[in-house]
Amino acid sequence: MEGTHIFLTWIRGFHSRPFLLPAVVILCLSFTSPDITYSWDLAKEQNDITVYTRKVVGSRFKEYRAVTKIKATLSSLVALVDDMEACPLWIHTCKKGKLLKRISGMKTYAYTISNAPWPVSDRDAAVCKIISQNPEDRVVTIMIKGVPRYIPERPGLVRVKKIEGYWRFTPLDNDIIEVVYLVHSEPGGSLPSWLVNSVVVDQPYYTLVNMKEAVKRPNYQEARYEFIKE
Numbered sequence: 290m291e292g293t294h295i296f297l298t299w300i301r302g303f304h305s306r307p308f309l310l311p312a313v314v315i316l317c318l319s320f321t322s323p324d325i326t327y328s329w330d331l332a333k334e335q336n337d338i339t340v341y342t343r344k345v346v347g348s349r350f351k352e353y354r355a356v357t358k359i360k361a362t363l364s365s366l367v368a369l370v371d372d373m374e375a376c377p378l379w380i381h382t383c384k385k386g387k388l389l390k391r392i393s394g395m396k397t398y399a400y401t402i403s404n405a406p407w408p409v410s411d412r413d414a415a416v417c418k419i420i421s422q423n424p425e426d427r428v429v430t431i432m433i434k435g436v437p438r439y440i441p442e443r444p445g446l447v448r449v450k451k452i453e454g455y456w457r458f459t460p461l462d463n464d465i466i467e468v469v470y471l472v473h474s475e476p477g478g479s480l481p482s483w484l485v486n487s488v489v490v491d492q493p494y495y496t497l498v499n500m501k502e503a504v505k506r507p508n509y510q511e512a513r514y515e516f517i518k519e
Contacts, residue, residue, distance in 0.1 A: 329354060332490045338497045340490050345473055352473035355493035359466050361504045362519055363429050366458050366466060367420060368512030369504050370431055373399045379499035381492050384411070389440065394516060395420045398439055402446065412476055414449040415439040420516075427518055431456040433472070451475040460519075470497060 329341040338357040345352050359366070369375070376386030385402040392398075402413045417439075419432045435452035442448045454472030461467055470493050503509070 333494055335494070336498060338494055340494050342489055348473070348475065350473070350475060351489050352471070353489050353493045354469065354471045355497050356467065356469050357497045357501070358461070359468055359501055359504060360464055361466050362464070362510070362512075363422075363427065363458050363460060363466065364512045364514050364517050364519065365504050365509040366456075366468065366500075367429060367431070367514060367517060368509045369500065370418075370456055371397070371420075372509075373397075373401075375503070376401060379496065379503040381495035381499065389415065394514060398436065400440065410445065410447045412449050413443060413446040414452055414474075416452060422517055424518070427460050429456075429458040429517060435474070447477045449474055450477050468497065468500070 327344040327346070329343045331339070332342045332353075333340040338355060341354045341356075342351045343354075369379070373386040373388045376383045380386070380401075382403045382405075383401055384404050385400075387400045389398040389400050396417070396419050398415065398417055400413065400415050402411055405411050415436050415438075417434045417436050419434075420429065421432070422429045433452065433454045433456075435449060437448050437450050452472065452474040454470075454474075457467075457469040457471075459467040459469075472493070
């Protein structure tokens with residue numbers, strides 16, 4: 290399964306630092322989702338962006354997986370995803386992004402508020418993001434895990450209780466990066482599943498549309514990370 294592949298490549302990236310391996314194994318296991326038997330359904334294919342969705346065992350809400358190719362560097366894409374203040378400029382429905390704490394260049398805690406159509410209350414989420422790179426194929430993965438109790442809930446907002454996913458950047462030829470954006474979340478509150486599932490395609494699709502333009506900004510193009518090999 291794809292999740293198993295990501296877990297194994299992440300572990301291999303830490304072979305050069307064996308003293309970190311036990312802690313990394315524990316953390317990775319906490320990010321591993323249960324076996325999913327449902328297959329992906331093609332939901333949209335437009336502007337070189339393909340969006341798939343599938344049911345998730347034990348959930349009323351679908352998971353999405355969006356794929357595209359972008360001419361960029363690995364560091365520029367990481368810099369964009371790492372820039373929480375810029376989230377409203379390109380993450381679809383995001384109205385606010387904030388860095389809560391930076392543990393290192395590879396691990397951060399972040400907070401977002403997302404727009405919801407009236408009369409539904411806006412959603413907020415606290416997440417942990419961990420960046421890793423496979424030294425063999427240079428694939429970069431940014432794991433996303435919801436930490437709903439990391440900060441207190443705010444009046445007027447509904448906390449997203451569960452969110453798991455990742456960004457995966459795979460370098461191809463001619464400075465082309467394959468981008469995969471996968472997320473499954475439980476939006477909280479009393480939203481009907483049909484309403485959430487009816488818009489689950491728009492979120493990743495328009496996010497990738499916006500990402501293609503946002504990553505062209507000079508501050509991202511010039512970004513470099515000592516832990517990322519181009």
